Amino acid sequence: MKWRSSYTLPTAVSVSMHLALLLVITVGWESTATVEPRVFKPKFVEAKLVELKAQTKEETAPAQNKVIDLTKKRELERQQAEAERKAREQAARKRKQEQERKAKAEAERKRKQKEEAERKRQQELEAKRRAEEAAKQKAEQERRERLERQRLEEEKRKAEEAARQQAEVAAAQTQSYVNMIAARVEQNWSRPPSARRGMTATLLIQLVPTGQVVNVTVIKSSGNAAFDRSAEQAVRRVDRFAELQNMPPKLFEQNFRQLKLEFKPEDLRL
Amino acid sequence: MPNEHSLSIWGLIANASLLVQLVMALLFLASVVSWVMIIQRGMYQRKARAKYLSFEKQFWSGIDLNQLYRQSNGKTGKDAVDGVENIFRAGFKEFMRLRSQSSADSDAVMEGCQRAMRVALAREEEKLEQHLPFLASVASVSPYIGLFGTVWGIMNSFRGLANVHQATLATVAPGISEALVATAMGLFAAIPAVLAYNRFSARAEVMENQYQTFAEEFSAILHRQVHSKQVSS
16 A cells, blocks of 8 residues: 555656657657648639520409390490400400510510620630630740750750760870870880880780780881880780779770870980 | 658657667656656655654654654554654664563663664665665666667668668668667666666765664663663662
8 A cells, every 4th residue: 555655646747747748749849830732713703694584564364344234225235335345455455465475575685685795795705715825825835845945955065065074084084094005015115225216116006805915016117127026025015904904995995995006215315 | 741751750660670669668668667766766755854854853852752752653644654763663662672671781771772773774774775776777778778779770771771772861861860769768768867866876875874873872862871770770
C-alpha cells in the first residue's frame, strides 16, 4: 500500500510530461505553413432563355337567358328577335374570336421575334467569346513557341560553347601528350657523332592503346641516315609509352594510333 | 506530399528499421522510468528534510524523552515514523529495555543503544539512496544505447547506398537523419538522469551526516543519563 501511495503521483507526472512532449513534437515541430493552391474561378454570365408567355384572357361564357313566351306573336317575335339576337351574338362572338385569334397570332409572332432576337444576341456573344478565346490561345501559343525557340537557341549556343571548350581541352591534351612522347624519345636517344643542329626527322609511330609501340618508320628524312636511324632506335628503345594508357579512347583514336612525330632534338651543340 | 511527410519526426521514427525502433522504445521507457524516480526521490528527500528539521526542533525544545517517545507511538499513515525519528526510537527503546534489566552495567547499556542506532541509521541511509543506482545507470548507459541505434541506422543507410550508382546527399541524408533520432533520444534520457543523480546523491550524503550527528548527540545524552544514575545509586 505504501508503495502505491509514494509512486502514484510521480508516475502520473512523468507519464503526462512525456505525453505532452510527444504532443508538442507531433503538432508543433514543423510549423511551416503549407501554401494552399488558390483556384481562380473564371467569371462568366450564364445566359438564360427567357420565355414570354402570351397572356390571353379566358372569355367567360355569356349567361343564357331563359325566355318565357306569352303569346304566339310575341312568341314569334321573340323567336325572330331571339334568332336575330342569336345571329348577332354569333356574329359578335365570331368577330371576337377572330380578334382574339389575331391578337394571339400577333403575340405569338412578337414572342417569336423576341426569341429570335435573343437567340441572335446569344449567338453573337458566343461568337465573340470564341473569337476572343481563339485569339488568346493563339497569343499563348505564339508566346510558347517564342520561348521554345529561345530555349533551343540557348541550348544550341551552350552546346556549341561546350563543344568548343572540349575541343580546346582536347587540343591542349594532345599537345601535352605529344610533348611528353617527344621528351621520352629524346631521353632514350643516343646522339650519333654526325648529328648537327637543326636536323629534323619526321617519324610515323604506330601505337596501340596500351602505349605499346607497334611500328616506327621515317617518313621524312633529315638527310643524315645515321640521325634517322638513331631517332628510330630511340623510339624502339622506349618501346612503351605507359602514360598513354589512361588517355581517353576518343583522343587516342583521333591522334595517336598513327602519330606523326617531328624529332627535333634541342640539345644539339654542334 | 509523401516526401515531406516522411521527413517529419514521426515519419523518421516510423521508417526506421526494427532494431532502431526498439532502441528508441527502450530509451523512451528509460526516460519515463527515470523521471518517475526523479520525482519520487525529490518528494521523499524533501519530506525527510522537513521531518528532520521539525523533529530536531522538538527534541531540543527540552521535552521529556519519555513523552517524545510516546508521542510518536501512535503515528500512522501519512506522518508515519520516518527518518531521524526512527533512529531516536531505536536507541531509546533499547535503552529502556536494557535499563529495565537491572543486571546490565552502564557500558553494556551504551553499547546496545549505539548498536541499535547504527542499525537504524543504516536502514535510513538505504532508504535515502534508494533508486539512485538506477538513475546512475540510465545516465551512463543511455547515450551508448542511443549511439548504438545511430550507428546501426547509419550502417544500414550506407549499405543501401552501395547499390545506388549516383550517391548524392539526398540519398544519404534521410537515413542519417533517421539514425540520429536515436542519439537525440539517448541524450534526452541521460541528461536529466545525470543532473538528478548528482543532486540527489549530494543531498542524501548531507542527510546521512545530519543523522549521524544526531545519533552521536543522542548517545551523548543517554551516556550522561546512565552515568548519572550509576553515580547516584
